[in-house]
Amino acid sequence: MDTSDHSLSTLFLQLGLPAGKAAIEAFLREHRLPAGMTLAQAPFWNAGQAAFLQEALDDDSDWAEMADELALLLSR
Structure with a gap:
């Protein structure tokens, strides 16, 4: 069973993206999820x-x- 901490930072690491606070904030500023589109x-x-x-x-x-x-944050 996976008992590791699942945070936004660890999700970014799992996705192969920079996971520091500034990098996540920049990603959220630069990307948007259009209405009706799934994550x-x-x-x-x-x-x-x-996938x-x-x-x-x-x-x-x-x-x-x-x-x-993440989907919620990208929809704002």
């Missing part, structure tokens, strides 16, 4: 990132809560 459909993900996010949400995995939070 995994966003054009700024590569195929592996999109990871889709699987996390489809399987309601340990990462689903963080993926939902």
Whole structure:
């Protein structure tokens, strides 16, 4: 069982992205999720990132809560 901390920072690390506070804030400023688009459909993900996010949400995995939070942040 995966007992690691699942935070926004660790999600960014899982996606292969810089995970420092400033890097996450910059990512959120530079990217938006258009209305009606799911997180995994966003054009700024590569195929592996999109597949990871889709699987996390489809399987309601340990990462689903963080993926939902990221989608919310990108929708603002």
